[in-house]
Amino acid sequence: MKKRILAVLLVSAMVLGLAGCGGSSDSSSEEGKQEETAEESKDEGSPETTKIRWNYGTSGNVMVTIAEEKGYFEDEGISIESVPADANSDALTMLATGKVDVVSNAGTSNPLQQIASGVDLTIFGGHMVTGCMxxxxxxxxxxxxxxxxxxxxxxxxxxxxxxxxxxxxxxxxxxxxxxxxxxxxxxxxxxxxxxxxxxxxxxxxxxxxxxxxxxxxxxxxxxxxxxMPNYSCCRMECQTKFLEENPNTIKAIIRALLRAQCYYESNKEEAVTLHAKKINAEEDYVAAYMNDDKHYVVSVDPLRNSVERAWGILDKTGFLDENAKEINIDDHINTDLYEEALAEATEKYGDENPEFYEKMQTFYEENNK
Structure with a gap:
């Protein structure tokens, strides 16, 4: 917006200057060029926020670990600041009060309960689909x-x-x-x-x-x-205001994590080593769940269908605030940015592993439509 205002001011100055010199016949074309430049700058897709304050619990997020280690976040022009919390509820309190930007390890029930109580959060991606519990x-x-x-x-x-x-x-x-x-x-x-x-x-x-x-x-x-298959172990959420003000940042996060997921699925042994080091744990401890391909599944996908199912069950069993009756949970699940980011990542990085990106597109269609 600042760039656009500056461009308009520059255009105004040029118009006045040219009119005083008898050059008014070129002013409209020059103004058009300036506005076009401003629009191109606006649409560059650069992250609005380059440092993301992230809580991923004491167990960490293997996709974040890989994206940091392999420079995928850096490639997208962003960096991660880890912000610790003692419990899931503390993480979501920090999110609600603006002390962190993204939470990825607080389960699915917890953010849904926060939304039901009136906290304006949006789920835009995922971490664990199933957590080997x-x-x-x-x-x-x-x-x-x-x-x-x-x-x-x-x-x-x-x-x-x-x-x-x-x-x-x-x-x-x-x-x-x-x-x-x-x-x-x-x-x-x-x-x-x-x-x-x-x-x-x-x-x-x-x-x-x-x-x-x-x-x-x-x-x-x-x-x-x-x-319950694909029950949605941990979702990735932020304040709705943050998502609306930082769509390019959100897409940059998703693109980096998609690359990390791709790398993870082809390099499990290295992922165990990297993640164990990241969370200061023994490799055997991490391998005990991460090597169980049947029960431990990670994905950046937002899993709209699973979140809707969870919301319905929590409502029926009385674990949501009465305010939930007035809330359309779909208003708090954003799949559009994920879909755009997946298409962009496929175009930009798809040659690294075409089968992975095709699989992710199919998975998206099955779990969000």
Whole structure:
């Protein structure tokens, strides 16, 4: 806008100057050239904001890790400032108050609950589609499916909509009564409760995979993605105002992360090493979930359909503010910028791996239309 105002002022000065010298016949063409230059500058697509304050939790975001390590953000003219938070709720509070620009590791329920309460956020991309979150029980327990949860003690916050949704699919109108949900603030406490026999099952976080895979006392029954495919583990969101004021920045973020996802899918072993170093963890710890291609899936795609499904389940189970009845969740999911960025990345970087970009286009059509 400043460039456009400057261009107009320059044009005005030229018109006045030329009129005083008897050169008025050229003023209109000169004005047109100046306005055309201003428009070209406006449409260059340069990021409006070049430093993005980002919270990606203590577990990090492997696509961000790769995009920083390989210089993909730099290629797009942006840089990332990591802003830590103690919990998902803290990250979203910082987002709502403008202390961070982007959050990518706060799940899906949390941002949806914020939106329902009146916070103006927009989901524009994604991180984990499925987060390799195992359900564990005492060793020797037989698992038949989500029907085994009925009437049992399940250490899981019922706002994890994959499970309440699955219980409703079994025909139970009130999943909160069909299962005895026991909530712990720490996954390790939930794990201990299984070992002590205080609960029948417990949902574990992504970071507990290494621990439970090496325990003799428990067995993994299933993973959350077995209960609900593409359930949407973590979305990428920002304030709606930030997105509206920085569309080129948002697209630059997406293009860089698409390249990072492409690299990740072809270089898993290196990705494990890079990410372990980034989050100061042992490689075995990261490999325990990242090498599970079936249950650990990352994607920049916004997953509109999955977010809409989550919103509906959370509403039916009472985990959204009453204000949600007046909100169209589609107004808080922006897929247009992702679609544009995907097309731009395909044109700009598609030769690096044509099959990947074709796959991402197909995935987008399947999960957002």
């Amino acid at each position: 195992p359900v564990v029980a005492k060793k020797g327990t037989v698992w038949n499916g989500p029907e085994d949860l009925i009437g049992k003690k399940f250490a899981c916050n019922p706002s994890y909509f994959a499970f309440t949704g699955a219980v409703m699919d079994l025909g139970y109108d009130n999943p909160l009564e069909a299962v005895e949900w026991v909530t712990y603030t720490d996954y390790n406490d939930a794990l201990s409760a299984v070992v002590r026999g205080e609960v029948d099952y417990a949902l574990m976080g992504t970071g507990q995979n290494y621990t439970v895979q090496n325990m003799d006392e428990v067995d993994i029954m299933c993973y959350q993605s077995d209960i």
